[in-house]
Amino acid sequence: MKEAIVEGLLFIRGDIGVSKEELLTVINEEELEEVIKLLNNKYSLETSGLTLKKYGDLYKLTTKEEYSSYYEKFFDDPKNMNLSNSLLEVLSIIAFEGPITVKSIERIRGISSREQVRRLKSLDLIEEAGKSEEIGHATLYKITNNFLDFFGIENLKEIKEEQTNI
Numbered sequence: 001m002k003e004a005i006v007e008g009l010l011f012i013r014g015d016i017g018v019s020k021e022e023l024l025t026v027i028n029e030e031e032l033e034e035v036i037k038l039l040n041n042k043y044s045l046e047t048s049g050l051t052l053k054k055y056g057d058l059y060k061l062t063t064k065e066e067y068s069s070y071y072e073k074f075f076d077d078p079k080n081m082n083l084s085n086s087l088l089e090v091l092s093i094i095a096f097e098g099p100i101t102v103k104s105i106e107r108i109r110g111i112s113s114r115e116q117v118r119r120l121k122s123l124d125l126i127e128e129a130g131k132s133e134e135i136g137h138a139t140l141y142k143i144t145n146n147f148l149d150f151f152g153i154e155n156l157k158e159i160k161e162e163q164t165n166i
Contacts, residue, residue, distance in 0.1 A: 002027050003042075006035045010052070010061035016115065017060035090116040091125060095147070095156060099129035099140035117141060125150065 129142040
């Protein structure tokens with residue numbers, strides 16, 4: 001049961017990972033060591049495409065490097081790019097309000113959006129658009145031409161005109 005709990009937490013946190021300290025809030029240190037061993041054994045099997053990585057005090061569930069060429073092919077194909085609701089929400093805010101800072105996106109959504117911005121940037125749907133004039137000079141983000149291509153639109157005016165006609 002503890003193995004399933006830790007595995008679930010690792011899955012939920014994805015790229016962010018889970019610190020040892022966080023894991024110790026749900027299981028004790030002795031159990032954690034045993035769970036890590038069990039998960040490492042489970043993922044070492046040829047039938048698993050996953051592996052458990054430790055970066056300092058942070059654990060992450062990742063894909064095995066030996067299969068990376070398959071994953072790259074899959075994600076290079078735009079038809080395989082599914083966007084979660086949270087990614088679509090952040091993307092629409094950037095499209096309508098951009099250039100915009102992460103803080104402004106978070107103010108609109110009422111929830112942390114840094115991970116979504118990072119993911120959208122890695123998908124080349126958004127890009128940096130300079131620095132804000134506000135204190136701290138936070139990075140501004142805007143949509144890319146790849147965004148327009150992905151959604152099959154010529155420019156943002158097309159979206160904004162449809163929005164005003166609703």
